[in-house]
Amino acid sequence: MNRVRLLIFNAALGPLDYRVPDGMQVVPGSVVSAPLGPRQIIGIVWEAERLPGEAVPDAKLRPILDVLPVPPLRGELRRLIEWTADYYCAPIAHVARMVLASGGALKGPATMTEYRLSGGLPERMTPKRELAMAALEGEQATIRELAETAGVSDAVLRGLVNQGVLEPVEVDCDRPYPQARADHDEPVLEESQVEAAGTFVEAVTARQFAPFLLDGVTGSGKTEVYFEAVAEALRLGRQVLVLLPEIALTENFLRRFEERFGAPPVTWHSSLKSTERRRAWRAIATGHAQVVVGARSALFLPYANLGLVVVDEAHEVSFKQDDGVRYNARDVAVMRARFEKIPVILASATPALESLQMAESGIYTRVELASRYGGATLPDISLVDLTEEKPERGRWLAPRLAKEMEARLERGEQSLLFLNRRGYAPLTLCRNCGFRFQCSNCSAWLVEHRFTQKLACHHCGHEEAPPATCPDCGEPDCMVACGPGVERIADEVAEILPEARVAVVTSDTLNSPERAAQFVAQAEGGAIDVIVGTQLVTKGFHFPELTLVGVVDADLGLEGGDLRAAERTYQQVAQVAGRAGRGSKPGEVLIQTRHPDAPVIAALANGDRDAFYEAETEARRDAGAPPFGRWAAIIVSSEDEAEARDAARAIGGTRPDLADIAVLGPAPAPMALLRGRYRYRLLLNARRSAELQDVIRKWLGALDFPRGVRVHVDVDPYSFV
Missing domain, CATH: 3.30.70.600 (Ribosomal protein S10)
Structure with a gap:
């Protein structure tokens, strides 16, 4: 009897054995449907010797129902699933579930009906219909997805369908993506870039496991360098995965990619519509998707012919998942490349100490870009000691920083203020009785957000409207904001520079690729004078007219019990400092601090990265902390x-x-x-x-x-x- 073991997505049950009916062909990696009690479940055929489980008598085996119309998961991906489950002490079923991340993709080829505006008008215009029509200009999607986009109910849109205002369009769910071309717009690289790119191109051609650390200063052209490796993979007909840490970076990257290769890459992130996820998954599994740009979950997609993995901004904390399977995408990317026997490039201006140590030990090959592209120079960095240069009462920006911002505004240049704290104020209390507004679900203070008129918890998402009176003592108009968030800093900028056009950039304001693209277009077009942002602005953006960066509170990241606090603070401040002076104009960075002698602050001021990493390395070694x-x-x-x-x-x-x-x-x-x-x-x-x-x-x-x-x-x- 032909029997197989299935990995199913119920960790409590474990793997189950089934019978393969006569005439049905299955191989390890086949995705199948099978009965479980009265239900049908999805499972993956696995090598029985690699999934321990109790043997079931042949007579008790139930038959597999169907082999689903998707390519079998390759052995390299199955080994990655096993390794991830083993290393991170996670149920293998939970890891495997990430691979089959689009249920619709498992159903095979299909067409579907989407809707778009026809250009007509309804017989009777209502406020909701008017809102929907304005929001759906240029959009095409299913009724449910359009309703989410427009912020109206399905019924409103179905009424527009009945009146011909929305017209149906039959689309192929698996329609091919535009093809990228390696030679579309080849850049002129400098000598150091040519040398680095040549190293990567050779590795792609060799098709062997080769981990690289691309260590280049901000503005050195790391993206253009690894794009040459991407181009080589395209010439060889192999797929490429590029991981980005933030969805907000995606649109900016997509534009640069399209300019270089003539077509956008395939994207993969949590904001994709279900139809887009299905189309991307199937194109990846069949090998038709050439280059995939995605968040960390893109690591577990079933690539048919992967030839290169790139992890951009590889030091970023957001590559570590903090719920579900708690994996670090940077490290899993290296393992995926190892199983696939292909090169992997970790790119960063401020590499993680663990990555530097791997390079020092010779496990990674370190490729350096020590200077900025095109003759641009690194910005001048100086400290503002807040114990001596105190801001005016009720303000958070020191006079020197305010004066430099004013000078930039007069010259038509841009400034950026960095504070890694969302909202208006991190704590709100009653000035009468001292009552503090705390989340009912978490041991955290509620953060005041004046843009949305909400008190919000940044841990569980709980929101409530600010009360008119204190919930404890009943005093009206008694709420006091304690400490600054980016919204409060933006208000202060408006007071100091009333004519300045200010943009607040956080995960609240750039919560979709479209909003991120709009921000980038405004900044590049000169429609923004001052950017006030959180860690979202520390990476990936290139604004030639941005010549001043102010770090509002460099000490903030050193608070609390984070054992990597010094390294994380260094990375964030160094990255945001790197936004200044990326064009032809010189840049300046002012770092506000109350602890100018702290090692991490002194290293930033002196531009002495090596000294900081050496001291941090010794401290980690003494503490027995990673990587030791x-x-x-x-x-x-x-x-x-x-x-x-x-x-x-x-x-x-x-x-x-x-x-x-x-x-x-x-x-x-x-x-x-x-x-x-x-x-x-x-x-x-x-x-x-x-x-x-x-x-x-x-x-x-x-x-x-x-x-x-x-x-x-x-x-x-x-x-x-």
Whole structure:
């Protein structure tokens, strides 16, 4: 009897065995439908020896129902799934689920009906119809997707369909994408760029695993250099994956890509419509998608013929996923390249210390671009000591910074102010009784957002309208904003420079690729004088007229218990400083700080990156921290605080007594209440030689927990809240 083992997406059940009916052809990697009780489920045929499970008697096996019309998942991808599950202590079913990220793609070729404005008018115009018609100009999508775009109900749009205002269009769900051309617009590269590009091109041609660290200063043309490797992969008919850390960077990148290759790449991110996800997934699986630009989840797509992986801004924290499967896309990208036997390029102006250490040890090949492209110079950096150059009362910008902004405005140049804090103020309290507005679901203060007139929690998304009176003492008009956010800084700029055109750039204001593209167009077109933004503005943007960068509070990132705080602060400030002077005009950076002697601040002021990394490396070595040691966190949570505490104590009480692993905790997490769940943490510090994952699996596997308790493992954690 022909029997197979299926990996199904229910981690509690584990793999299941099925019978293959006569005449049905399946191979490892085939995606199939199979019965489970009265339901039908999706499963992936897997090598039985690689998925341990109980053998079921032949007589009890149920038959597979159907082989779905998609290519089998290649062995290289299956090995990546196994490695990711093993390394990050995650159920293999949860990792595999990320591969089949578009249910519609599994149904085979299809057509569908989309709708667009016909140019006609309804018999009776209502406010909602008028709103919808204005929002849908140039749009084509399904009724549901158009309704989301327009912010109206499906019924409103169906009424427009009945009156001929929206017309149906039959589209092929799998219509091909425009083809990129390697020689569309080849750039003129400088000598150092030609040398670097040649190294990458040779690696693509060789088709062997080769990890590279592309270490280039801001504005050195790293993108143009790795585009040459992309061009070589296109010439050889191979697919390319480029990972970007933020969706807001996508539109800017897409335009640069299209200018170089004559067609946009295929995109993959959370904002895609379901029809776009289906089309992209199938084009990737069949090999018709040439270049994919996406967020971290694009790593797990079923590429038919992958030839190159690029991780841009590879130091970025947002490559680490903090829920579900807690993987780091930078590290998984290297492993995907290893399984595929292809080169991978990690590009950054401020590489992660772990990446630098891999280059120092010879595991990665380091390719450097030490100067800016086209003769542009790095900006001058100076400190503003806020203990001496104090802002005026009620303000947050020092007089020197305000004066330099005024000078830029008079010259028609742009300024950028960086503060990594969204909203208007991080804390709002009652001036009468001291009541603080706190999230009901999290142990976090509510952040005031004056643009939207909301008090919001940045952890769970809870929002509420600011009350007219204090909820505690009943005093009216008593709310006081404490501390600055970007909205408050923007208000201050408006007071200092009333004629300046100010743009606030955060994940709240640039929450879609379209809004990001609009911002870039305005900035490049000279319609913005001052940009006030969070970490979103620290990377990827190139504005030739931007000559001044002001860091409002360089000390902010050094607060709290983040064990990578100094490195992260250095990266953010160095990246935002790199936005200045990228064109022909020289740039200047002013860093406001109350701790000018702090090593990270001094390194920024002196432009001495090597000294900072050397000091940080020694501190990490002494502490046994990555890359010289290993960290892992165990997070225990429950809606019942006592239940979470007892479960955490049970884990702590059975901790392994090993010389190469130290266990700290359990203790309440810094964010002790998150999304309505009470949280406790244990932190493991292990030597590199320790079998950390095996120890964790054996330790936790011997324990039983109440149904309301969740236990998550975070290997190589970046967040310590």
